[in-house]
Amino acid sequence: MERSTLNLWVGIFVLLGFFSFLMLAFKVGNLNLSSSNETYIVTAHFDNIGQLKERAPIRSAGVLVGRVKAIQFDSKQYNAEVKLAIDSQFKFPVDTSASILTSGILGEQYVSLDAGGDDKYLKNGDQIKLVQGAVVLEKLIGQFLYNKAQDTSSTKGAAK
Amino acid sequence: MTNIVSGIRIVGDRTLKIVERIGAIASFLFSILIHSAASFKRFSLTIREVYFAGVQSLIIILVSGLFVGMVLGLQGHETLQRYGSEDSVGVLVALSLVRELGPVVSALLFASRAGSAITAEIGLMKATEQLSAMEMMAVNPISRVVAPRFWGGVISLPLLALLFSAMGIIGGYLIAVVLIGVDSGSFWSQMQSAVDFEHDIVNGIIKSLVFGVAISAIATFEGYEAPPTAEGVSGATTRTVVSSSLAVLALDLVLTAFMLKGWN
Numbered sequence: 001m002e003r004s005t006l007n008l009w010v011g012i013f014v015l016l017g018f019f020s021f022l023m024l025a026f027k028v029g030n031l032n033l034s035s036s037n038e039t040y041i042v043t044a045h046f047d048n049i050g051q052l053k054e055r056a057p058i059r060s061a062g063v064l065v066g067r068v069k070a071i072q073f074d075s076k077q078y079n080a081e082v083k084l085a086i087d088s089q090f091k092f093p094v095d096t097s098a099s100i101l102t103s104g105i106l107g108e109q110y111v112s113l114d115a116g117g118d119d120k121y122l123k124n125g126d127q128i129k130l131v132q133g134a135v136v137l138e139k140l141i142g143q144f145l146y147n148k149a150q151d152t153s154s155t156k157g158a159a160k
Numbered sequence: 161m162t163n164i165v166s167g168i169r170i171v172g173d174r175t176l177k178i179v180e181r182i183g184a185i186a187s188f189l190f191s192i193l194i195h196s197a198a199s200f201k202r203f204s205l206t207i208r209e210v211y212f213a214g215v216q217s218l219i220i221i222l223v224s225g226l227f228v229g230m231v232l233g234l235q236g237h238e239t240l241q242r243y244g245s246e247d248s249v250g251v252l253v254a255l256s257l258v259r260e261l262g263p264v265v266s267a268l269l270f271a272s273r274a275g276s277a278i279t280a281e282i283g284l285m286k287a288t289e290q291l292s293a294m295e296m297m298a299v300n301p302i303s304r305v306v307a308p309r310f311w312g313g314v315i316s317l318p319l320l321a322l323l324f325s326a327m328g329i330i331g332g333y334l335i336a337v338v339l340i341g342v343d344s345g346s347f348w349s350q351m352q353s354a355v356d357f358e359h360d361i362v363n364g365i366i367k368s369l370v371f372g373v374a375i376s377a378i379a380t381f382e383g384y385e386a387p388p389t390a391e392g393v394s395g396a397t398t399r400t401v402v403s404s405s406l407a408v409l410a411l412d413l414v415l416t417a418f419m420l421k422g423w424n
Contacts, residue, residue: 003204010207013215017319020326024361027348028254028329031357055356 039066039085040124044098044111049080050134052100052109058084060113065090068111084111084128093118097130109134188384189377192310195303199311205304209312213274217320220273221266225324228261229253229331236332237340246340250347251354253332258355258364262325264412267371270317271404275379278309279400282383283393291384306380313376314369321368363419370415371408378404 025031049071058066066086074081086092095116102109122128199206236252282305285291291301329351336342355361379400386396 006208006211009215010210013218017322020322023326024322025357028351029355029357029361030352
């Protein structure tokens with residue numbers, strides 16, 4: 001085969017491969033060059049993180065604003081220290097509250113940020129003070145049954 | 161008693177032969193790497209092999225990718241429908257293709273389409289004493305014949321795997337969105353939020369690079385070491401397909417375990 005046709009075919013092949021890489025990266029994957037990957041890290045201490053995992057989304061008003069960077073057990077305070085990497089283009093007041101919620105009934109857990117009203121903004125390394133951990137279903141059911149039992153026994157006592 | 165002993169002896173003999181073969185392939189790979197300079201200095205040699213290994217495998221890879229993606233779309237929709245989450249069919253198709261099926265199936269196809277051809281070619285060159293003729297002219301057959309074929313395979317396979325995944329996703333789209341009527345917006349957006357560039361796409365490319373090295377090393381080795389007879393070459397070709405397919409599947413298990421659990 002002639003050299004130039006061979007080069008042409010290989011060139012077409014490589015370009016096709018490159019285009020499919022671009023398609024996979026941008027159309028299928030979540031590679032996004034426009035949003036700079038610069039983030040700032042804030043920490044939050046939760047009593048219980050439930051099934052929260054690293055790289056779980058951080059949402060505010062339902063919009064993705066960052067991802068969970070790391071989860072560690074704080075052996076001094078006996079709770080979970082969660083490092084939140086928030087995209088630098090989103091600024092939150094220092095009295096922002098963080099809570100762990102679940103998307104849908106069986107969905108993944110994510111961190112929700114609700115902005116406060118302070119005029120100072122969170123910086124890299126700050127801590128979010130207002131937190132609400134994950135709701136543990138077993139505890140909730142246990143509490144419900146306990147309350148129910150208490151109710152029935154107290155109404156019985158009143159009837160006597 | 162003697163039967164048992166000789167049975168154990170056979171097991172030991174086989175094991176040693178396998179280990180010996182792996183060692184021989186590893187040292188052959190090492191000597192390819194040492195003699196690779198020429199295949200980059202005279203890059204046209206490698207381009208020629210990219211043509212034979214990659215471009216000529218294009219049709220089979222594209223068609224099988226399309227069909228695999230279509231089947232995934234059908235089966236995925238069928239199963240996800242039971243849980244009322246047929247919108248996630250895009251996630252299923254994309255993740256299974258990018259993480260597993262793209263690299264693995266294209267590697268298996270590549271082993272049987274291009275690997276066997278490389279073995280047969282080198283084996284026949286050896287049988288017709290072309291390799292010895294080169295040595296007589298002080299041309300190192302490894303740097304002139306083997307290394308370009310090796311690098312041709314290593315360059316081709318990741319590109320083929322990418323094309324396979326892309327075609328598969330198009331196939332899944334055709335079945336799920338165009339034929340069945342899953343919402344196009346949620347097909348793509350759920351896919352985008354689930355597929356991570358680094359964890360899924362880059363890891364898939366790393367897999368196919370490793371497979372490319374393994375297949376090309378085995379194919380060139382089998383050809384180079386083939387007994388110089390018609391029978392020997394045909395046996396070597398079969399061995400290339402069998403052992404490189406097994407190597408791909410075994411390596412895939414190891415790589416997947418590391419990629420899912422992290423490297424440390």
